[in-house]
Amino acid sequence: MKLSIKDQIGPRCIIKEDGQKIYDEIYKPLKSGENVSLDFNGVSQFASPFFNFAIGQLLKDIPEADLRRLLQIENLNETGRLVVERVIENAAKYHGDKDFRKIVDDILEQQAKELN
Amino acid sequence: MVQKVIPIPRINDGRADFATLFAIWSQANDYFEDVRFDFSGCWFLRPNAVAFLGGLARLIESRLGTVEFDWTSLQDQRVMTNICQNGFAGTFGHPTPAWTGNSIPYREDRTRDVGGIMDYLEQYWLGRSWVQVSKRLRDAIVGHVWEIYNNAFEHSGSQIGVFTCGQHFPRKYNEILVLSVVDFGQGIPAKIRGFFRQHADEALVSQLTGASCLRWAFQAGNTTKVDEPGGSGLDLLKEFIRVNQGKLEIYSNDGYAIVDQDGERYENRDISFEGTVVHITLRCDEKLYRFRDEA
Numbered sequence: 001m002k003l004s005i006k007d008q009i010g011p012r013c014i015i016k017e018d019g020q021k022i023y024d025e026i027y028k029p030l031k032s033g034e035n036v037s038l039d040f041n042g043v044s045q046f047a048s049p050f051f052n053f054a055i056g057q058l059l060k061d062i063p064e065a066d067l068r069r070l071l072q073i074e075n076l077n078e079t080g081r082l083v084v085e086r087v088i089e090n091a092a093k094y095h096g097d098k099d100f101r102k103i104v105d106d107i108l109e110q111q112a113k114e115l116n
Numbered sequence: 117m118v119q120k121v122i123p124i125p126r127i128n129d130g131r132a133d134f135a136t137l138f139a140i141w142s143q144a145n146d147y148f149e150d151v152r153f154d155f156s157g158c159w160f161l162r163p164n165a166v167a168f169l170g171g172l173a174r175l176i177e178s179r180l181g182t183v184e185f186d187w188t189s190l191q192d193q194r195v196m197t198n199i200c201q202n203g204f205a206g207t208f209g210h211p212t213p214a215w216t217g218n219s220i221p222y223r224e225d226r227t228r229d230v231g232g233i234m235d236y237l238e239q240y241w242l243g244r245s246w247v248q249v250s251k252r253l254r255d256a257i258v259g260h261v262w263e264i265y266n267n268a269f270e271h272s273g274s275q276i277g278v279f280t281c282g283q284h285f286p287r288k289y290n291e292i293l294v295l296s297v298v299d300f301g302q303g304i305p306a307k308i309r310g311f312f313r314q315h316a317d318e319a320l321v322s323q324l325t326g327a328s329c330l331r332w333a334f335q336a337g338n339t340t341k342v343d344e345p346g347g348s349g350l351d352l353l354k355e356f357i358r359v360n361q362g363k364l365e366i367y368s369n370d371g372y373a374i375v376d377q378d379g380e381r382y383e384n385r386d387i388s389f390e391g392t393v394v395h396i397t398l399r400c401d402e403k404l405y406r407f408r409d410e411a
Binding site: 014086105 | 321331
């Protein structure tokens with residue numbers, strides 16, 4: 001399966017609603033092990049909300065290694081590559097378990113150190 | 117009802133100037149209040165003040181108060197010309213319509229107007245002939261700056277929207293471009309404390325300072341979203357600003373964050389206000405900019 005992002009979305013990939021459209025197209029093929037190619041030719045502006053929804057959400061159900069094997073990203077410029085890589089790193093953390101009580105304790109500990 | 121007169125002094129964009137703006141907010145923060153802004157002591161008004169005062173006026177109106185900008189009190193002609201040209205004075209009752217010159221327009225977005233905001237950033241902020249940047253760099257900058265607007269609309273809960281103003285400073289050796297984006301929503305520390313209250317004891321959460329909350333918000337992968345991944349926007353923006361020798365400042369509730377070429381610092385402020393101001397300064401020299409593949 002190959003999708004032209006410019007045809008589907010346009011030259012700006014910056015909002016979550018557009019990311020969701022791409023996610024809806026590619027989730028099932030990827031989940032069933034099909035190769036998917038996203039062609040960003042003609043897309044020039046990028047922001048994290050788009051990639052959070054298009055790709056970050058995939059990591060909830062698809063292991064990162066499988067996603068990297070099945071999903072080909074073509075013609076994505078350097079800015080877009082930076083954003084998508086950061087989103088994948090952060091989504092992997094997001095989908096892990098979090099102990100928010102410990103996070104609050106850690107923040108307070110750092111805060112106390114700074115005050116001393 | 118008696119009209120409260122609030123004097124607007126000279127306002128630059130240093131920390132003390134933001135304290136002045138937050139003190140003005142505090143004075144105008146009652147419901148059903150009628151306010152008149154008096155400019156007789158104002159001989160300097162930076163775009164951060166323009167965006168802030170515009171938003172504050174809409175906040176007062178949303179609380180069923182009335183606002184009068186007393187333009188007859190403004191004696192400084194340079195300030196008057198600037199705020200007429202950028203459309204701010206015309207938005208608030210002055211008869212002179214905005215005109216295209218070397219100013220960057222004042223802008224109000226009650227709702228998320230993606231095309232309008234991106235066109236503004238491209239055409240009116242960056243796209244003027246004063247900034248010699250390639251299309252590649254322009255696209256990178258507007259994408260990163262969009263993260264600010266996205267955060268404001270996604271997280272602030274502001275009922276009156278987002279307010280923007282910018283300015284170009286054509287200095288010979290340090291040409292810069294600034295942009296201020298203001299909302300009067302709940303503020304980042306308040307949002308983070310509210311999020312942690314769902315998971316940890318109130319007694320602990322209430323100890324979190326504004327500085328600590330902002331530091332947490334700036335770290336990659338940290339997000340208050342519960343059903344969708346996030347936590348990349350501020351992280352990407354701060355990296356871009358730092359690599360390219362710009363400056364990013366955020367005032368939100370009682371917290372202050374600054375990112376510049378010296379790193380990132382977080383501080384607590386005495387004056388808290390309900391909302392967020394993002395103030396960015398970019399250098400206008402393509403030679404200073406680097407992409408990762410050029411680093």
